[in-house]
Amino acid sequence: MKVLFIGGTGLISQAASKLAVEKGIDLYLLNRGQRNDFVPDGAHVITADIRDAAATAEALKHLEFDAVVDWIAFTPDHVATDIKLFKGKTAQYIFISSASAYQKPSTQYLVTESTPLANPYWQYSRDKIACEDLLMDTYRSENFPITIVRPSYTYGDTMIPAALNSWANPWSLVDRMRKGEKIIVHGDGTSLWTMTHNTDFAKGIVGLLGNPKAIGHAFHITSDEVLDWNQITHMIGQAAGVEPNIVHISSEFITSFMPESIGGLLGDKAVSSVFDNSKIKRFVPDYIATVPFHEGIKRTINWFELRPEKCKIDQGWNDLMDRISEAHEAGRQRAKG
Template sequence: MKALFIGGTGKISTAITELAAKRGFELYLLNRGNRPSFVPEGVHVIQADIYNETDVCEKLKGMYFDVVADFIVFDVESLKRDIRLFSGKTSQYIFISSASAYQKPLSSPFITESTPLFNPFWEYSRNKIACEEYLMSEYRNHNFPITIVRPSHTYDNTEIPLAIHGKNGSYSVINRIKNGKKVIVHGDGNTLWTLTHNTDFAKAFVGLMGNSHAIGETVQITSDESLTWNQIYEIIGNALGVKPNIVHIPSDALAKASKDFLGGLLGDKAHSVIFDNTKIKRLVPEFTATTRFDQGVRIALDFIEKHPEYQREDKEFDIWTDKMIEVYEAMEQNIPQLS
């Protein structure tokens, strides 16, 4: 199978690249070449910026791919560019959407591919919805061979999935837990969430590649493990050998602090979700997510410990966290009692 990945070295796509290479695919990555250490032996790299359409068109001249997957499309204009580049040049185009596109607030926590798409809280999600609608129109009207994939919270070895963190990722929160400092969890911490290791996601994704039954279909890919956010932080603490010192703060209050929390919490993590993976298991019968979070988090913590480049401190986030907790706990102390 001859495949082209646009990107191919990111949080989700690195594991897919590794698995596709291991299975002997003739694989090409089109990217800017910023992460050469993430490219397996035998994978071809076409160094280019996908936003330079003229250059990409020239570098792909005369090439046909069984599968094209673009991991860095976030708006309809980028999709239009891809359709110009790959119409008649691929048998399958895979678009990576997002489970955050599902209805918020949810009418039911049980999520299938037919759950409505609607997210007034997060522009990122609304853009993904618009992309899906445009692609479906291209499939119906012009037979452009699409497959839409919806991941939920997928993580790799370079970061720990968290409820609240700063711009530098998870390391600052890992340090806070390790050193007994207070950490923030939104709401009461009892909403259910699903975490998927990127190696599990890769198994399902690669199974969709070249799969004729996946053309024109939308498929969600997650693990079957549901955890509360309190459990997630307890599992991280267990892996670090400490009990996390959790402070619960309402999602609405946190959303006032940052537009990132507005989308990421009110538009996603604040809602209980339980994913029905029947469809992906029908399309890829061998798919089973096998990495429990308590296993995946230990692998990731070990990796981060051995790679200083992922130990990025975040003083701004630490200062904000301490201040937010101080303000919220002071407010709690002044709550009037009802006699």
């Protein structure tokens, strides 16, 4: 099978790239060549910027693929470009959407692929929904061979996953834990959540590559392990060798200090998300997530500790956590009179 990944070296996709090559897939990666450390041996790299449609068309003009996966399409304009580039040049186009597109607030706790798509809190999610709508319309009207995949919170070696952490310098959370500083957990920490290791996600999506029965379908691919945010935070602390100093603060209070987090918190992580994975298991019968979070996060902590240059601290984020914690405590003291 000849497969093209647009991207292929990011947090989620790097594990899929590695597994695809291990499975004997003839893998091509189209990207800007900025993360070569995560290119697996045996993959072909095409250096191009997908946002430059003309240059990409030129780079791909002599190539056709059994499947194309776009890991970095976020808006309908991105998808429209892909349709023009790959119509007639691939037997399957896989769009990486997001499980955050599912209905918020949810009307039932168990999410299936038929759960409505509606997220009034997060533009990112609404853009993903618009991409899905365009692709489904094109599939129905022009027979463009689409498959939609919706990851939830998927992590790997390079990400320490939490509801609140620095995206640029994720080691900041562990540093804060080890110093005994307050670790903010939204609400009372009991909302349910699903963490998925990127090596598990990879098994699901690689199993969909070239599968003609998957055309026209949407799938989420997640772990079946259900945790709450208190458990998640304690497991991160345990992997780091400390007991985290947790303080519970309402999501609304947090977002009043961090309006940019409204989408990711109120529109995603503050809402319980438990997924029914029976559909992906029907289409990929050997799919099963085998990395529990307590094990996966140990791998992540170990990866960082072996690379001291990656253990950078985001002082701005750290200061913000202090301000929120201090304001919350001051409010509690005022309420006590």
